[in-house]
Amino acid sequence: MRKNSSTNYENEQVLHDFCDAAYTLSVLSGRWKLTILVKLMEQDLRFGEIKQMIPKITERVLALQLKNLEQDQLILKIQHKSDPKAPVYRLSLKGKSLKPLINSLAKWGEKYK
Amino acid sequence: MRKNSSTNYENEQVLHDFCDAAYTLSVLSGRWKLTILVKLMEQDLRFGEIKQMIPKITERVLALQLKNLEQDQLILKIQHKSDPKAPVYRLSLKGKSLKPLINSLAKWGEKYK
DNA sequence: AACGACACTTACAAAATTGTAAGCTCATGA
DNA sequence: TCATGAGCTTACAATTTTGTAAGTGTCGTT
Numbered sequence: 241m242r243k244n245s246s247t248n249y250e251n252e253q254v255l256h257d258f259c260d261a262a263y264t265l266s267v268l269s270g271r272w273k274l275t276i277l278v279k280l281m282e283q284d285l286r287f288g289e290i291k292q293m294i295p296k297i298t299e300r301v302l303a304l305q306l307k308n309l310e311q312d313q314l315i316l317k318i319q320h321k322s323d324p325k326a327p328v329y330r331l332s333l334k335g336k337s338l339k340p341l342i343n344s345l346a347k348w349g350e351k352y353k
Numbered sequence: 354m355r356k357n358s359s360t361n362y363e364n365e366q367v368l369h370d371f372c373d374a375a376y377t378l379s380v381l382s383g384r385w386k387l388t389i390l391v392k393l394m395e396q397d398l399r400f401g402e403i404k405q406m407i408p409k410i411t412e413r414v415l416a417l418q419l420k421n422l423e424q425d426q427l428i429l430k431i432q433h434k435s436d437p438k439a440p441v442y443r444l445s446l447k448g449k450s451l452k453p454l455i456n457s458l459a460k461w462g463e464k465y466k
Numbered sequence: 467a468a469c470g471a472c473a474c475t476t477a478c479a480a481a482a483t484t485g486t487a488a489g490c491t492c493a494t495g496a
Numbered sequence: 497t498c499a500t501g502a503g504c505t506t507a508c509a510a511t512t513t514t515g516t517a518a519g520t521g522t523c524g525t526t
Contacts, residue, residue, distance in 0.1 A: 241512080248484055248511060251384060251409055260462030261455050262387050269382055271364060271514070274375050287473050296364055301514060303474060325523095326472065334465050341461050342374050348454050349373030352447050359481060361514055384484070400503050414484060416504060438493095439502065 264341070267312045270305050272297050274342065277331070280315060281339060284330045314338070377454070380425045383418050385410050387455065390444070393428060394452060397443040427451070 243249055256263040268274060272294055279285060279293055291302055306329060309315045314335035318328045356362055369376040381387060385407055392398060392406055404415055419442060422428045427448035431441045 246511060259387060260466060261458035263466045264458040264462035265381055265387065268378055274372060298515065341457055344454055344457050345374035345377040349377035353373060353376045361481060411485065
């Protein structure tokens with residue numbers, strides 16, 4: 241869905257290369273990503289559970305954002321092969337490590353918005 | 354350019370209301386906003402100076418992002434009335450207060466990207 | 467076998483952001 | 497006074513994200 245031949249894409253890459261903060265922002269950007277991450281800080285969740293907790297999100301967008309988060313390795317999708325039940329989404333270490341950062345974002349927002 | 358009648362817009366508002374971190378992300382999101390802010394941490398700059406420092410940015414997008422940053426009150430556009438020279442862009446206190454946050458973003462990115 | 471729940475995917479549309487190119491205004495300098 | 501440069505704005509197009517609605521496949525239950 242992304243064109244790796246667009247000026248926009250190219251600018252994004254260049255930016256990520258020389259600006260670490262821009263990379264961080266990019267993994268967090270997406271309408272419901274923060275919300276999903278915050279919920280997952282508490283406990284592992286299934287697709288339907290996340291959807292219930294965030295009523296406004298559509299299944300399409302939820303699926304997209306989960307895929308993004310997985311690609312950026314912030315979350316893991318855990319399938320029990322022996323017992324192929326519904327998959328569960330879980331924060332990775334990388335994902336968990338965002339907690340203080342998200343708290344900082346929240347504190348700044350609370351103070352200045 | 355934004356429709357205040359779209360589902361997307363409405364979701365954004367709801368999100369900002371109950372999630373301070375989402376608000377913070379939103380003021381930082383935009384292709385070159387971080388870069389602009391970082392440059393302005395050092396010194397006040399004029400339109401053309403910023404453009405020189407960020408060759409890939411177009412005048413259109415630079416103007417847009419500056420307007421955004423001004424609306425979010427992160428920067429000030431300073432016009433000398435007595436001596437109507439070229440305006441200068443300067444970080445506001447709110448803008449300056451982002452410095453540690455941006456550093457945190459950068460540190461996380463450096464470590465995990 | 468039929469049915470429904472769950473976890474998605476697909477097709478299509480709307481909205482938002484970014485890019486390209488050109489034009490516009492005002493002040494200064496030749 | 498005419499040209500030039502700085503600082504924008506405008507018109508239009510491409511790209512990207514988000515939304516709406518419907519459909520698919522696999523279980524487990526009836």
